[in-house]
Amino acid sequence: MKAVGVIVEYNPFHNGHWYHLDETKRKTNADCTIAVMSGNFLQRGEPALVSKWARTRMALEAGVDIVIELPYAFATQKAQNFANGAISLLSALHCEKVCFGSENGTIDNFESTVEFLKNNQQTYDQTTRQYLKEGYSYPKATSLAYSSLSNHDTYVDLSKPNNILGYHYVKAIHDQNSSMKAETITRTSAGYHDETFSHESIASATSIRKTLFSAEKNIEEIRNYLPSSTVNWLLSYYEENQLFHRWEDYFTLLKYKLLTSTPFELANIYEAEEGIENRLLTYISEATSFQDFMEKIKTKRYTWTRLQRFCVHILTNTTKEQLKPINENPIATYIRLLGMSQKGQSYINHVKKDIDLPILSKATGFSDELFMLDWKAARTYLAIFPEPLRTKLLRQEYATPPIRFNEEQRVYL
Amino acid sequence: MKAVGVIVEYNPFHNGHWYHLDETKRKTNADCTIAVMSGNFLQRGEPALVSKWARTRMALEAGVDIVIELPYAFATQKAQNFANGAISLLSALHCEKVCFGSENGTIDNFESTVEFLKNNQQTYDQTTRQYLKEGYSYPKATSLAYSSLSNHDTYVDLSKPNNILGYHYVKAIHDQNSSMKAETITRTSAGYHDETFSHESIASATSIRKTLFSAEKNIEEIRNYLPSSTVNWLLSYYEENQLFHRWEDYFTLLKYKLLTSTPFELANIYEAEEGIENRLLTYISEATSFQDFMEKIKTKRYTWTRLQRFCVHILTNTTKEQLKPINENPIATYIRLLGMSQKGQSYINHVKKDIDLPILSKATGFSDELFMLDWKAARTYLAIFPEPLRTKLLRQEYATPPIRFNEEQRVYL
Structure with a gap:
């Protein structure tokens, strides 16, 4: 098989x-x-x-x-x-x-x-660091560094999200000496x-979720984009649990967690870097929703995704120490x-x-x-x-x- | 003045x-x-x-x-x-x-x-330790040690809660060399x-709170026991905030906090002693209310009050380190x-x-x-x-x- x-x-x-x-x-x-x-x-x-x-x-x-x-x-x-x-x-x-x-x-x-970047690792890293210094986010800096080095005809456009993941899948296969194709x-x-x-x-999962999060939850609007099995399981999940999970449901826990943590404790959380935790502590008291909070803490330097991930690690209380083994050997x-x-x-x-x-x-x-x-x-x-x-x-x-x-x-x- | x-x-x-x-x-x-x-x-x-x-x-x-x-x-x-x-x-x-x-x-x-216990400190401490070894809670052990040493005619009965506080007030005045009488x-x-x-x-504050926590909140039942100013402020607090605070309101936060903490992290919380934190971690998953939780974790060794205080320190994330200055110099x-x-x-x-x-x-x-x-x-x-x-x-x-x-x-x- x-x-x-x-x-x-x-x-x-x-x-x-x-x-x-x-x-x-x-x-x-x-x-x-x-x-x-x-x-x-x-x-x-x-x-x-x-x-x-x-x-x-x-x-x-x-x-x-x-x-x-x-x-x-x-x-x-x-x-x-x-x-x-x-x-x-x-x-x-x-x-x-x-x-x-x-x-x-x-x-x-x-x-x-993958081959190209392996052969140009040093130049690529230097250029990335240069863009980071200029205040770009990490994904943006790597993408800029990459396009300054390569042309897109035979290489992959690494500013596209699924290309980035794909690149890392192929690279992981190489790095792990996997026999998978x-x-x-x-x-x-x-x-x-x-x-x-x-x-x-x-339709995109984003637009489907948007309908499910709306007050009306009009499943007819999205039925065409989903297999009937998905529709059935969505309906039965909602009936049993009375919600579709979203960040706003966790905002009370996140706010509680942030407001009872010291800057020192937050600095131990995974992805706390460059004092970003202090920015979160500054803005949480006045934030009345997760959306409001994210808009307050967002900067050019930190992507929305990066900040949301940091918030997840705060919420789950996941420390740098706990993810150390993974960063060393993923x-x-x-x-x-x-x-x-x-x-x-x-x-x-x-x-x-x-x-x-x-x-x-x-x-x-x-x-x-x-x-x-x-x-x-x-x-x-x-x-x-x-x-x-x-x-x-x-x-x-x-x-x-x-x-x-x-x-x-x-x-x- | x-x-x-x-x-x-x-x-x-x-x-x-x-x-x-x-x-x-x-x-x-x-x-x-x-x-x-x-x-x-x-x-x-x-x-x-x-x-x-x-x-x-x-x-x-x-x-x-x-x-x-x-x-x-x-x-x-x-x-x-x-x-x-x-x-x-x-x-x-x-x-x-x-x-x-x-x-x-x-x-x-x-x-x-205060004078008597100062003069018999060593015997008192030894006897207290003996009762602790026998499995009594700390308040019970001190009270037993004390009654084995003294008669109650000229001394204070230290099994009574307000006498215990009073004893510590008078002792604190002595220890702090305060000129207060x-x-x-x-x-x-x-x-x-x-x-x-x-x-x-x-009526006791406990019985008054019981009425306020009941579903009916029949303020007429307790009006006789309260100054009218208290009645007014209770009513206006409830009108504005829609609740009287009780442990059950905090149970979601406590359960979240416990379920996302490691035993090691909990051991740093103030009043974590003798591995009591492991007992809390064992029982929290299955506890459906604060009352249920307390009944599950209670033992002869740990008084209800002691356990509730530990839960407050967990909830507020108060560490041993943070209260060290107070224990050294209160x-x-x-x-x-x-x-x-x-x-x-x-x-x-x-x-x-x-x-x-x-x-x-x-x-x-x-x-x-x-x-x-x-x-x-x-x-x-x-x-x-x-x-x-x-x-x-x-x-x-x-x-x-x-x-x-x-x-x-x-x-x-």
Whole structure:
């Protein structure tokens, strides 16, 4: 059996993801699709709209065979660590290929870009530092440094977000000496050629979330952009829990946390740099919402994403010390299995003996240091619920075994 | 002008306090009454029912001339530190006397008890340690040690809560070489002889709070036990803020804080001892309310009060390091003025030049380390309000000058 990996957030799973999934299967001819999915908090520094369990069900019903969790230590991080964590997990599961969406769409260009930057590392780093000194944010500085060095004909445009991730996936494969092959699929709307995925059926996850966060929550507005399984799980999540998670729901906890921390304590939080924590402390007292707070603290130097990620680490109380191992060696140390189809189950049975990492089917009884960070993230994510729902959901988080889906009969086991 | 000090929580101010205040004035013949009042959190480890500002107004209208805040560093502490902080403040304000309520009612008995324990310190400490080893709580162990050494005819019964505080007040006066004289008034209901304070008009603060916390909040049930000024301020506080503060309102924050802290981080919190923090971490996940949590963690060894105080320090994120100066030298370093009558104002003008501590009329621009703890307590206390009320109350907390009351015209200035 041959497996292909995809690296996803599914926040929520929509027709664009479906297109990418089908293209991935078609292009790679794999027997089994494995999704590495972020858990409670996402790379942009936001809580996931709905639980990892609901998102796992969306993925399984749309044709993913295995869903594993990208640990918090990688999921809420800059592209380099994010990519390294995800690639190390897919490698550990013996995927033959990984297939990612990108604006560029040509894998050879990614390969040559990685090669090019490796050969010009010193100049690139110097130029980046120069742009940083001029006050640009880190992503902007690297992108400027890169375009001053290369032309875009044969290299990848690294000012585009999915190209940046793709570059780091390919680089991680090289750095980790993985035998996985990378493939890419063009992600612009012009790239959606399949007739079942017309332009009218694709909308961004951002615009979908916007509708879900609105007071009206008019699901009819977005039904065309979502598989029916996603619509069902969104509706049932909302019915059960009475909310879609957003930063504003966590603002009371964030404000409390900031207002009871000393500058010294905040300086220990991951991503506290150059005294940015003092800026947060200055503005939090007067901020009446998360949006208001972000607008107050934003500068040219710090991107919105960077600041949101810092806020997530404050909220989950994740320290520099706790992420030190990951920054030194960004490799996953366990596989948290969230769900699988029958085919996924067969694949796991098939490769099990060759997998070097522990596979966690439940969360109990495993005390890896990085896994404790997933715990804190889950506990933070659930902290906003009223009792006794909070206690019930916490208990489920500890005890839930992987979701098992019979893809032929379309039933859960 | 001569001043007498009282040490209070006024949670809320009721007829028993009124009786004590009038008896204090009658007994000491002072020109001016100064109340040292706990701020946002109280000695039993609970949030104050209503804000320090509302409680200050109750005190001023009932005839207190000056209200100053007992800093958090003393207010949420064992009796010894509580007493030392309060006595040091009254001494700094050049009070001639301090007058406290006690079960014993005879000041000579307190003096001889302090003397007796000073002379038998070693035996007392040894016996206390012995009882601690047997598994008794600290208050129980000291009380048992004491009764095994003394008879109660000429000494004070130190198993009674107000006697314990009184003992520490008198001891603090000795230890600090203060020139203040102590007086005491009997606090049992049998002691209420004044005809305006009949047995029918006195109820405990606990029973009053119980009515206020009930769903009905039937103020008629408790009107007889409260001065009309207290009733008015309670009603207006509730109208403005829609709550009376209780532990349950803070349970979400406490659970969040505990569930995102490592055992190592909790071990740094003040009053974390003998691994008690691990007990809290074990039980918090399954606790659905503060009451439920307390019942789960309670043991013979740790009194309810002790555990509640620990929870307050966790909630406010107060570390051992931050309270180290107080444990080494429990003396106040500033005077936070909350309110005063015209007579109180005259007294302050009169003694101002002889007061060695800074008098804070606003909170801005003062950065004493202990004062920062008052800040954290206030921020925690206000954290439960919805926006924009929370931001408004935080701003008021920074900027509110002392309340000024014209006691003759019964108006605020």
